[in-house]
Amino acid sequence: MSKIRLRLSRILVVTRKELIDFVRDWRTVLAMILVPLLIFPAIFIALPLFLQGEAAELSSYELTVEVQGELTDNLSVHLDDYNLIIVENDLTTTGTLSDPGDDSSRINSKQGNMTIHAILRLVRVDSNASESWNYAIISDSTNELSYEARIRTLAAVNAWEEDVINTTLMQHNLTRDETFDPINWDGDFSEADVASGGELAAMGLAMFIPLVVAMWTTTAAIQPSIDLTAGERERGTMEALLCTPTARSDLLFGKWLAVATVASVSVLGQMAGLLFAINFLTSGGLETPSISTTGVLLLLLSVILFAVFVVAIELAVAVRAHSVREAGSILGPMVLVFIGPTLFAQFVNLEGIEAWWFILPVFNITLAMREALMGIYDPMHIFMWISTSLAYAIGAIWWASKQFNREDLVESLS
Amino acid sequence: MPEVLLKVSDVTKSFSEVTALSTVSVDFHAGEVVGLVGGNGAGKTTLLRLLCGLYQPTTGSVQGLVDSEAVDIHQMREHVGVVPEATGLYARLTAWENIRYHSRLNGIDDDMSWTRTERFAKLLNFDQDLHRSTRGFSRGMRQKTALLRALSHGPKILLLDEPTGGLDVTSARMVRKLVRKLGDEGGTVIYSTHNLAEAEQVCDRIIIIHNGTIRADGKPSELISATDCENLEEAYVALSEDDARTETTEDEGKIARAWRKLLTGKGGKNE
Numbered sequence: 001m002s003k004i005r006l007r008l009s010r011i012l013v014v015t016r017k018e019l020i021d022f023v024r025d026w027r028t029v030l031a032m033i034l035v036p037l038l039i040f041p042a043i044f045i046a047l048p049l050f051l052q053g054e055a056a057e058l059s060s061y062e063l064t065v066e067v068q069g070e071l072t073d074n075l076s077v078h079l080d081d082y083n084l085i086i087v088e089n090d091l092t093t094t095g096t097l098s099d100p101g102d103d104s105s106r107i108n109s110k111q112g113n114m115t116i117h118a119i120l121r122l123v124r125v126d127s128n129a130s131e132s133w134n135y136a137i138i139s140d141s142t143n144e145l146s147y148e149a150r151i152r153t154l155a156a157v158n159a160w161e162e163d164v165i166n167t168t169l170m171q172h173n174l175t176r177d178e179t180f181d182p183i184n185w186d187g188d189f190s191e192a193d194v195a196s197g198g199e200l201a202a203m204g205l206a207m208f209i210p211l212v213v214a215m216w217t218t219t220a221a222i223q224p225s226i227d228l229t230a231g232e233r234e235r236g237t238m239e240a241l242l243c244t245p246t247a248r249s250d251l252l253f254g255k256w257l258a259v260a261t262v263a264s265v266s267v268l269g270q271m272a273g274l275l276f277a278i279n280f281l282t283s284g285g286l287e288t289p290s291i292s293t294t295g296v297l298l299l300l301l302s303v304i305l306f307a308v309f310v311v312a313i314e315l316a317v318a319v320r321a322h323s324v325r326e327a328g329s330i331l332g333p334m335v336l337v338f339i340g341p342t343l344f345a346q347f348v349n350l351e352g353i354e355a356w357w358f359i360l361p362v363f364n365i366t367l368a369m370r371e372a373l374m375g376i377y378d379p380m381h382i383f384m385w386i387s388t389s390l391a392y393a394i395g396a397i398w399w400a401s402k403q404f405n406r407e408d409l410v411e412s413l414s
Numbered sequence: 415m416p417e418v419l420l421k422v423s424d425v426t427k428s429f430s431e432v433t434a435l436s437t438v439s440v441d442f443h444a445g446e447v448v449g450l451v452g453g454n455g456a457g458k459t460t461l462l463r464l465l466c467g468l469y470q471p472t473t474g475s476v477q478g479l480v481d482s483e484a485v486d487i488h489q490m491r492e493h494v495g496v497v498p499e500a501t502g503l504y505a506r507l508t509a510w511e512n513i514r515y516h517s518r519l520n521g522i523d524d525d526m527s528w529t530r531t532e533r534f535a536k537l538l539n540f541d542q543d544l545h546r547s548t549r550g551f552s553r554g555m556r557q558k559t560a561l562l563r564a565l566s567h568g569p570k571i572l573l574l575d576e577p578t579g580g581l582d583v584t585s586a587r588m589v590r591k592l593v594r595k596l597g598d599e600g601g602t603v604i605y606s607t608h609n610l611a612e613a614e615q616v617c618d619r620i621i622i623i624h625n626g627t628i629r630a631d632g633k634p635s636e637l638i639s640a641t642d643c644e645n646l647e648e649a650y651v652a653l654s655e656d657d658a659r660t661e662t663t664e665d666e667g668k669i670a671r672a673w674r675k676l677l678t679g680k681g682g683k684n685e
């Protein structure tokens with residue numbers, strides 16, 4: 001076996017073992033793969049469905065609203081439509097209608113055999129309209145049923161108001177559209193945009209993909225980086241491993257490949273979950289982003305270079321740590337070092353952007369991803385971010401390799 | 415004289431301000447079972463780590479010899495099997511998977527590795543446990559797995575760091591028997607221990623290390639007669655007591671040294 005093949009085979013042996021070790025730990029699989037995959041569908045799909053269910057349950061209750069003052073037939077119909085039981089009473093308040101006065105104690109308290117959940121106060125006022133009213137709804141926002149009664153009453157009042165407006169307009173031979181919507185867009189609003197659906201989808205992705213990639217790559221690599229370095233030191237497995245004829249650089253590369261694989265699967269899982277959730281929310285209306293082959297290649301290259309850089313740095317920092325706890329306490333806050341610039345770079349205008357942005361670490365990759373997604377291919381920008389990212393990645397690998405050659409690495413620290 | 419496999423020449427190993435080994439020179443020959451005997455912190459583990467290239471000497475050199483040709487100690491690794499004090503097993507892998515991982519890293523074919531492993535596992539009465547996960551293994555089972563792992567690639571030299579430490583009587587006896595058998599079959603075993611009876615029973619040659627220096631090197635009977643003692647334990651005491659460890663400023667940290675200087679007016683780094 002040639003020397004290169006032997007080294008390659010050893011690297012793959014390390015990677016394979018680390019991946020087997022990884023998938024056999026169900027807690028890690030849960031945290032790194034299943035949770036990221038399901039988190040967005042859970043937030044965007046399951047949570048709204050759950051909330052809908054809760055709202056439906058609340059709306060099934062028959063609630064009682066006391067109407068103080070003159071109740072018109074029209075309003076009565078609307079209140080009835082919203083599943084409200086009406087109790088009529090005289091208006092006794094002397095202040096503004098919003099002042100609860102003695103009624104504050106009557107909300108949610110038993111009145112005979114029923115509970116008043118909200119009180120609607122009405123006073124007719126003079127105006128040129130067909131009719132004009134002042135109103136207020138007295139309710140308790142800390143009580144779910146009272147709050148629900150307020151929402152329903154308000155909805156009924158709004159519907160009644162629509163009727164009143166329409167009646168007034170009809171009396172003056174006007175329609176609602178003529179009065180309130182005299183200037184209209186002709187045709188399909190989205191049809192006038194010359195950008196295709198695919199281009200719009202790509203622009204939408206450009207708004208969050210760089211941030212998502214930076215955030216998830218950084219966070220997803222932390223746990224495996226620690227486990228494969230500081231974890232091995234703490235468990236005492238590192239010494240035996242370093243006694244094999246495998247070069248330390250090959251061990252490091254094998255571990256790097258394993259961490260990068262786990263982090264990539266985790267990021268892809270989160271991305272798939274996010275896109276599925278967005279597609280579900282837009283009722284399948286999410287168009288396939290139109291990105292050219294060059295754009296896809298540049299995007300992939302930027303993600304790979306970023307992953308090489310981040311994973312190498314995290315491995316190096318974890319190797320330096322004297323324990324799993326110490327590694328975690330350093331790497332946790334360190335995520336901000338990557339996410340901060342990414343967040344910042346999201347808001348940098350790409351139009352007329354100064355070239356020096358493309359040499360700054362992390363900023364350059366974020367901007368490169370944005371340009372690739374938006375179909376902007378500036379040769380100078382591309383040259384600058386590729387060359388500098390490559391330099392940063394090589395530098396990070398060199399540093400990680402240096403850390404992995406430390407003599408104290410053999411010492412078990414537990 | 416059998417061929418020399420490992421040659422340690424004037425090696426000093428320091429860790430910041432602590433000198434773990436001081437101008438140590440020793441040769442290890444093919445076919446001998448050598449016991450490195452010494453108390454805690456004597457420098458046994460440091461010497462073993464130097465022998466497998468995990469540590470670099472501060473001064474001096476450690477060389478391997480393959481067919482009488484000197485090679486860098488790292489090139490010797492494929493000829494060396496190591497059982498560290500912390501056995502270093504992966505809990506989510508089976509015993510065989512742990513062994514196979516290391517033999518693959520040693521470039522050994524799985525079938526060959528299995529054949530060797532099965533043979534030694536039978537000697538250790540461990541062949542029925544090879545496919546069990548190492549999680550929950552007793553100290554003895556872990557030690558046996560680590561031994562099999564170290565032997566799986568057919569090394570010329572076996573380095574064992576306290577291999578019977580924490581083992582029950584039966585397991586310790588099995589390990590000793592295996593080591594003796596390897597020695598009888600022409601294998602080279604370098605074996606660190608602070609159990610003198612064990613060293614006397616298993617080793618052809620004993621090296622007594624004390625305070626980072628070699629105090630004696632020879633057959634157990636030679637050490638006993640050289641010190642006019644009745645047994646190895648007395649010989650060890652005689653060889654190590656004459657110059658008992660005294661706390662020197664070299665063993666102290668900077669803060670301790672500063673305190674000593676402040677309180678006594680003495681204790682500068684070079685005093």
